[in-house]
Amino acid sequence: MKRVQAALQHFAQAVAAAMMAAMFLTFMLQIVVRYSARLEWLADRFPILNPSLYGWTLEFCLLLWIWLVFWGNAFVVRDRDHVTFDILFVTVRPAVRRWFIIISGISICTALVVSIEPTWAKFYILRLKKTATLSTIFGDWIRMRDIYSIYIFFLVAVALRYAWAVYRAVRFGVEEPVEAPAGQPTK
Structure with missing residues (x-):
């Protein structure tokens, strides 16, 4: 029973860590796009850096934040951590x-x-x-x-x-x- 509980705890922590990593990478992408948007020639040369393609990043970070808060409090945070x-x-x-x-x-x-x-x-x-x-x-x-x-x-x-x-x-x-x-x- 303790092994199963430990495995589930590690899984819950891994999911929370993956959400935090995805949120961090999305945030870093927002920074790159925000500062590269000032250089119009960069978006012309590299269409992938067109700022209009990255409107989803803010909403994605908010989605991850909501999931991280409730997932973490439901499955990761222990009673003694409160x-x-x-x-x-x-x-x-x-x-x-x-x-x-x-x-x-x-x-x-x-x-x-x-x-x-x-x-x-x-x-x-x-x-x-x-x-x-x-x-x-x-x-x-x-x-x-x-x-x-x-x-x-x-x-x-x-x-x-x-x-x-x-x-x-x-x-x-x-x-x-x-x-x-x-x-x-x-x-």
Whole structure:
């Protein structure tokens, strides 16, 4: 089980890294085209550098950013990587901490699952909207719903993560918080 979990974690990180690399390369392309656009003779000699061919780069970077944020938070960022305000949580007894996890986990999981259907209903209209410029590289099939569909994966993944935390709290209780030396992350 740990091997499968590690493989899935590496896959999720690789996908996030690939999105970041694609976004960086697209950004670099934008810079090259922006500064070469001032040299009209360059676009005449090398038609590939014609600035009118690169309107899609901004929308592509925005698409990658949306996907990177929701993919990363759903599959890459661990619970201990989040900023938490746990002053009350760490000062109470483990039994109370367990109930904090159960109540908050059920609340968050329920809210996320309940929001899936209304969100998808709003996305239904987006199936009709085309992107402004991405059709030049992806073709006419990509719709706005496709771009924002990662949000549904985010809702499901985070709901499952909180359901798992509730299961672990019910089944195994709560671990004592580990005090780390200054400057060191807790485990």
